[in-house]
Amino acid sequence: MGELREWELLEELGRKVSGCGDDCAVLPFAGTQLLLTTDLLHQASDFPPGTTPYTMGWRAVAASLSDIAAMAGRPLAVVMAASAPDWEGLFPELLAGAQAACRLVGTELVGGDLDFSEELFLVSSALGEADRPVRRAGAQPGDCLFVTGPLGSTHLALRLFSQGKSARANELFRFVPRVTEGLLLAGEATSMIDLSDSLAHSLHLLSRASRVGFVVHPEKIPLVPGVELEEAIYFGEDYELLFTARPGALPPGPWTEIGQVVEEPGVWLSQQGKLRKVPDRGWEHGP
Amino acid sequence: MGELREWELLEELGRKVSGCGDDCAVLPFAGTQLLLTTDLLHQASDFPPGTTPYTMGWRAVAASLSDIAAMAGRPLAVVMAASAPDWEGLFPELLAGAQAACRLVGTELVGGDLDFSEELFLVSSALGEADRPVRRAGAQPGDCLFVTGPLGSTHLALRLFSQGKSARANELFRFVPRVTEGLLLAGEATSMIDLSDSLAHSLHLLSRASRVGFVVHPEKIPLVPGVELEEAIYFGEDYELLFTARPGALPPGPWTEIGQVVEEPGVWLSQQGKLRKVPDRGWEHGP
Numbered sequence: 001m002g003e004l005r006e007w008e009l010l011e012e013l014g015r016k017v018s019g020c021g022d023d024c025a026v027l028p029f030a031g032t033q034l035l036l037t038t039d040l041l042h043q044a045s046d047f048p049p050g051t052t053p054y055t056m057g058w059r060a061v062a063a064s065l066s067d068i069a070a071m072a073g074r075p076l077a078v079v080m081a082a083s084a085p086d087w088e089g090l091f092p093e094l095l096a097g098a099q100a101a102c103r104l105v106g107t108e109l110v111g112g113d114l115d116f117s118e119e120l121f122l123v124s125s126a127l128g129e130a131d132r133p134v135r136r137a138g139a140q141p142g143d144c145l146f147v148t149g150p151l152g153s154t155h156l157a158l159r160l161f162s163q164g165k166s167a168r169a170n171e172l173f174r175f176v177p178r179v180t181e182g183l184l185l186a187g188e189a190t191s192m193i194d195l196s197d198s199l200a201h202s203l204h205l206l207s208r209a210s211r212v213g214f215v216v217h218p219e220k221i222p223l224v225p226g227v228e229l230e231e232a233i234y235f236g237e238d239y240e241l242l243f244t245a246r247p248g249a250l251p252p253g254p255w256t257e258i259g260q261v262v263e264e265p266g267v268w269l270s271q272q273g274k275l276r277k278v279p280d281r282g283w284e285h286g287p
Numbered sequence: 288m289g290e291l292r293e294w295e296l297l298e299e300l301g302r303k304v305s306g307c308g309d310d311c312a313v314l315p316f317a318g319t320q321l322l323l324t325t326d327l328l329h330q331a332s333d334f335p336p337g338t339t340p341y342t343m344g345w346r347a348v349a350a351s352l353s354d355i356a357a358m359a360g361r362p363l364a365v366v367m368a369a370s371a372p373d374w375e376g377l378f379p380e381l382l383a384g385a386q387a388a389c390r391l392v393g394t395e396l397v398g399g400d401l402d403f404s405e406e407l408f409l410v411s412s413a414l415g416e417a418d419r420p421v422r423r424a425g426a427q428p429g430d431c432l433f434v435t436g437p438l439g440s441t442h443l444a445l446r447l448f449s450q451g452k453s454a455r456a457n458e459l460f461r462f463v464p465r466v467t468e469g470l471l472l473a474g475e476a477t478s479m480i481d482l483s484d485s486l487a488h489s490l491h492l493l494s495r496a497s498r499v500g501f502v503v504h505p506e507k508i509p510l511v512p513g514v515e516l517e518e519a520i521y522f523g524e525d526y527e528l529l530f531t532a533r534p535g536a537l538p539p540g541p542w543t544e545i546g547q548v549v550e551e552p553g554v555w556l557s558q559q560g561k562l563r564k565v566p567d568r569g570w571e572h573g574p
Binding site: 009031037127 | 300
């Protein structure tokens with residue numbers, strides 16, 4: 001999938017497009033901030049054989065809603081552009097999945113565009129609002145590092161798809177965008193990102209945006225049963241929120257502390273009293 | 288391109304997605320209305336050989352901005368998701384084209400998503416605002432019918448592309464979204480749509496939404512030099528605005544009166560004192 005090249009391109013886009021570089025664009029409007037984001041998913045990269053149209057529609061929309069969640073935003077509306085070789089039978093189920101994901105977080109699919117193409121493409125764009133958007137920049141040395149849930153669900157789902165265990169794999173693929181958690185963290189989290197990329201890459205993105213480093217305690221990383229630590233660190237597409245907060249600032253909630261923010265930029269695992277550098281990479285280039 | 292099937296799907300989408308059925312979704316927010324729209328363009332359908340990456344980026348973004356214009360909206364921001372086999376050399380030019388189209392109408396590209404796929408796909412989503420959005424419903428018998436400019440530029444561009452005259456074809460492809468005209472028409476136009484589809488289909492959409500009919504005077508339809516009347520009526524993708532207004536309500540402006548609104552739903556050409564029914568179709572199914 002050429003993940004590194006995609007990352008490089010996205011960083012180039014970030015340099016050329018002002019305001020780009022968070023999970024959503026932030027637009028001051030009528031005394032608040034509007035959030036706007038778009039996500040492209042397509043058959044070859046994102047939907048292994050066995051993925052149902054319902055799951056595809058759900059996942060496409062949920063990916064954008066996760067970006068709204070990652071800025072502590074409230075979703076206002078979603079539109080979806082979709083293209084497929086043949087819509088016969090596909091359209092109602094795909095639409096139902098997209099609408100279900102929207103309703104789950106209190107928003108609605110309000111429009112779209114449809115076309116025909118050899119490969120199936122789904123592009124969802126979400127609009128949101130945030131009084132106090134949380135950005136990738138803002139983590140400070142001494143802050144604690146958290147995730148909102150166990151990592152590895154997408155990695156496990158892909159394994160199950162490849163074993164033909166599609167029912168369970170589809171369930172895992174239909175993740176819940178962490179909108180409620182994001183809203184709870186408005187004004188509390190000092191920096192935030194969703195784990196659409198790997199934990200490793202996401203930490204490096206936070207590190208570069210906040211100009212700080214992270215020491216992660218691997219034994220504290222919550223894992224989906226059946227997933228290994230390295231898979232959880234380098235795989236990604238889990239759509240949990242990764243965020244920082246001042247020590248003691250957060251009440252107990254649906255999150256797990258997994259590390260600390262340090263001054264020196266970079267990412268380390270603390271294992272058996274030693275620090276091991278975590279490279280900025282995804283699974284394709286993994287061990 | 289299976290236009291009729293696409294239209295049927297879009298109408299099915301309109302029935303299943305509440306609020307869908309105008310050029311943009313309309314979202315009441317903070318005492319005004321936000322507009323949200325998304326458009327998908329891809330190589331096989333939308334970019335003939337000879338189309339430059341700059342033109343592709345321009346046209347993708349301009350298609351969404353035209354939807355904002357068609358609701359008498361002011362664009363606030365655009366995001367673009369894009370996928371291509373290889374971004375080498377393509378990316379900077381495509382981005383420059385997209386940014387130029389945004390700037391032309393006073394807005395900005397604020398973010399995007401990038402990926403790799405066999406076919407090139409561009410999906411732009413635009414956010415706008417309208418105090419007084421103009422919808423497809425609202426035309427009344429006795430109103431006059433207008434277009435903002437000559438029809439046939441895309442048809443002519445495709446002919447020029449096929450003749451290898453790419454420079455002029457690219458120019459024609461980089462249309463100006465009629466945002467200024469749309470804003471002038473806020474509070475004046477009684478119904479409006481952009482001509483992303485053919486004049487024939489767009490009139491039928493207005494007819495169904497407003498429950499009225501249209502009598503068009505073909506000799507009044509402004510044509511791009513070199514384009515025949517039938518081509519202008521059935522081809523589409525011209526992105527001019529088609530709208531109605533009370534007689535005498537509009538000052539002279541960048542628009543041409545081409546017909547009247549009548550009570551009986553349907554679309555007719557008035558030729559040599561006779562009315563000829565205009566079928567609801569595009570060029571592929573044309574004479």
